[in-house]
Amino acid sequence: MDKKKDISMAVIKRLPKYYRHLAELLRNDVDRVSSKELSEKIGFTASQIRQDFNCFGGFGQQGYGYNVKELYNEISHILGLDKKYSTVIIGAGNIGQALANYSRFDKFGFDLKAIFDVNPKLIGMRIKDVEITDLDQMESFLAENKVDIGIICVPQAQAQKVADLLVDNGVKGIWNFAPLDIQVPENVSIENVHLSESLLTLVYLMNDLDK
Amino acid sequence: MDKKKDISMAVIKRLPKYYRHLAELLRNDVDRVSSKELSEKIGFTASQIRQDFNCFGGFGQQGYGYNVKELYNEISHILGLDKKYSTVIIGAGNIGQALANYSRFDKFGFDLKAIFDVNPKLIGMRIKDVEITDLDQMESFLAENKVDIGIICVPQAQAQKVADLLVDNGVKGIWNFAPLDIQVPENVSIENVHLSESLLTLVYLMNDLDK
Structure with missing residues (x-):
């Protein structure tokens, strides 16, 4: 199935949700699922779901529902999860360490290659099998190792500089946890977790309900 | 300034960005800022920014820009940050511990009251000044202490049950880190960090650029 161009960001943001729910159906040995059943699980309307899948050429036969395994594989392929991704974490503070320890990402095929920090107290420590290395050595590490994704967990003031270093050394994806809107060139992708x-x-929503 | 009703979710999601950038201007002793200058910093268009502020009754005088301190205070008030919020964390794994250690939230006026877990190895440990307590005791804790926000960091399979317990005991805000779409009644607010x-x-965006 060929992916159509110009898929809207709203559809793209829904794909991981489909992926997660289909993975759950697979684990529960469900073979087929209708857009109506998916709708009840996910909370989008059935028509929304059919429309989304049509963006990618459609996956189902009217009235027969979707083959869960096929749909899961297709969405996995569309998301690019049939490939492996090497990652580095920059900043081994609370969030950086938590992400390094988060085993859920291994399962998706993300391979943590290195963790960098500037703090001498942290350098040399190991998280799982990965040693925390001096940030000074990142550039030479990136020259020798292909890294797909840089996960930025440094303080706000250092985040753009770290991103520039990653980008200048060929990293094409930035997952940013610093409270800052990092600028990257057009050929680099970025996702922020603010x-x-x-x-x-x-808090706004809570206060809004309170009125 | 009175808040108008029916502010769109898109505007609401931009408020914390305004707040962050204005806080930075304040720290840098900037007194006044025009929508054009804000636009260059934040990346939204100047017209978008003026439109957003108009949703809340408008803050500036044409041609004079905005008073940074006033604007900051107003947005702080709109967000509800002139009040304090008590929080509990449920799940003291990687993410739960990272959030408990994350001092940025203290500054906003969030006060972590308790951390709950089911793991005997974690119960009794302290993170900063807060002891990790057996989840069995959460209900009685909530009966005795007013808690505004429950931060859910438990595995997927336990998340809905924990949310139900929080909601049944009067918690009005859920910040959910479990990979699950938690259901809450209409009088409870929820924000997911998936x-x-x-x-x-x-990964999708990286592959899309690659084509």
Whole structure:
């Protein structure tokens, strides 16, 4: 199935949700699922779901529902999860360490190659099998090792400099946890996890309900 | 300034960004800022910014820019950050511990009251000043202490049960890190941080650029 061009960001953001729910159906040995059943599970309307899948050429036969395994494989392929990705974490503070320890990502095929920090107290420590290395050595590490994704967990003031270093050394994906809108060139992809913004949104919503 | 009703979710999601950038301007002793200058910093168009602020009744005088301190205070008030919020963390694994250690939240006025877990190895440990307590005791804790926000960091299979317990005991805000779409009643607010979905979106975007 060929992917159509210009898929909207809204559809793209829904794909990981489909992937997660289909993985769960697979684990529960469900063979077939209708858009209506998926709708009940995921919370999007059945028509939304059919429309989304049509963006990618459609996966189902009207009235027969979707083959769960096929759909899972297709979405996995569309997301690019049939490939492996090597990652490095920069910043071994609370969030950096938590992500290094988070085994869920291994399962998706993400391979943590290195962790960098500037703190002498952290350098030399191991998280799982990966040693925390001096950030000074990142550039030479990137020259010798192909790294797909840089996970930025440094403080705000250092984040752009770290991103520039990653980009200048061929890293094409940035997963940013620093509370900053990092600038990257057009051939580099970025996803931000702005925890504070999420928490502040929650507080707004709580106060809004309270009125 | 009175808040208008029916502010769109898109505007709400931009408020924390304004708040962050204004805090930075304040730290740098900037007194006034125009929508054009804000636009260059934040990346939204100047017209978007003026439109957003108009949702809340407008803050500036045409041609004079905004008073940074006033604007910061107003947005702080709109977000509800002029109040304090008590929180509990449920699940003291990697993410739960990282959040408990994350001092950024203290500054916003979030006060971590308790951390709960089921793991006997973790119970009794302290993170900063807060002891990890047996999850069995959460219900009685919530009966005796007003808690505004429950931060869910438990595995997927336990997340809904934990959310139900929080909601049944009067917690009005859920910040959910479990990879699950938790169901809450309409009088409860929820914000999800789905880390895996963010990472999978990044991978999709990288592959999309690669074509």
